[in-house]
Amino acid sequence: MKGLATVALGLSLIVLVNYSCFCYGDLQVGYYKYRCPDNNTDVEKIVRQSISSQNLLDPTLIPALIRLQFHDCFVRGCDASILLDGSTAEKTAPPNLTVRGYEAIDNAKSAVEEQCPGVVSCADIIIMAAREATVLGGGQFFNVTTGRRDGLISLAIEATAFLPSAEIPVDASIAVFAGLGLSVTDMVALIGAHTVGVAHCSSFKDRLYNYNGTGKADPTMDHLLLTSLKITCPQNSTQDNIANLDQNSLSFNTVDNSYFKEIQDNKGILGIDQEIDLDTRTNATVASFASDNKFFNAQFAAAMVNMGAVNVLLDPLGEIRQSCRSINPPPLPPPPSK
Structure with missing residues (x-):
């Protein structure tokens, strides 16, 4: 932990933690190329098709998915901690009660898992989905860096503390x-x-x-x-x-x-x-x-892109979640020896 910075948000006083960057290596453009069982699998294309088809049914996904990246990256970095379910998880914090897009990420994750199981993090899917939302909204296409791992901790108290309020000076x-x-x-x-x-x-x-x-x-x-x-x-x-x-x-x-x-x-x-x-x-x-x-x-x-690189978890930290809403179950203990 590098230190603490204290700022006034409206009438409240909030302590903001500047997390150290947990980095082993670098994020890369095209990180998933050749990492799937079929080397020809295009992970970004799968996410693009999933988000595009969902946007046809709900155009309000454009702002929802862009906002989702912001709300994820500002708490513990871009580690998909906002996606985790739980009574005290980030998504239950007051600033996150109007956040949407969770089902869109679930659907994109499922589509990716069908062709590239156990390889692509939910954190990277958030980043790719936000890029697709930007483009669908008429914004500029940009290359995204990938290679993030998913975090294991999600706390509502941190989301309440670290997300800037609408009244912030x-x-x-x-x-x-x-x-x-x-x-x-x-x-x-x-x-x-x-x-x-x-x-x-x-x-x-x-x-x-x-x-x-x-x-x-x-x-x-x-x-x-x-x-x-x-x-x-x-x-x-x-x-x-x-x-x-x-x-x-x-x-x-x-x-x-x-x-x-x-x-x-x-x-x-x-x-x-x-x-x-x-x-x-x-x-x-x-x-x-x-x-x-x-x-x-x-x-x-x-x-x-700059926000997407905030305090990311890279291999060997974090995990690749099987479901974006929960951390992976612990491995089963070995059978007792005879």
Whole structure:
């Protein structure tokens, strides 16, 4: 363990652990080539076909699978710990209660196991699936590195502590990303994943009615957006409705730079969305992404690769799970000698 960094997230104080990188060797592009029983098996193609077919039935998988990589990699690194079931596992933590895509990973894992049993980690399938989701959403294709092993530990308390909240200020967000070896450009690009998907009212309702405890709305929010969101999220409603993170109705499920144009018009939904355009440490990057879609997509692809290398487990650490939802059973003891 390298050390501890403490940052303020809204009104709470959270201790963030900067895990040492458990690395033996390097991740590789095309790691699984020639590793399956049939040397011609293309693992990435199998995952691509599985995710593509599932996306036809549920296009909301695009933001779900991108988010799944983020929520996995920010806790214990990219080790598929978020997939493990259990009453105290990561997926039971409040920040993960709206995370989706688990069945899509299960299906992709099953498809891979049929042709390449016991070889491909669930951690790598998350990474490949997120890349496929990005491309299906209109983003840039990028090569993914593979060779991760699956972790054996999943704790809700860690997910609650380590996942940044929607209200995290820019300075704390920079510190969190830096603790994982990610740059400010990586951070802004990855927050740009909000170009797809939705946010629940509970994650931004304070901006509508009680910003920073003032009893008033966030003065930086566009007035028409504020009026619209108050209809979607009535102050005393018990329903946790949703709003598109990208307020461009023609682009809310497309991986492009529309989100950055929207926040420049004060139409950010989450607190961090608007703050990265207002803060001098990040607004130049926002402007560069807003002005050049190709540049944003290239930087988003690079940031996804960088995030995918955070604190990974490589052989001989971890395991290759048989099921993505549970660690492998211990081996049976040898029969008693006669």
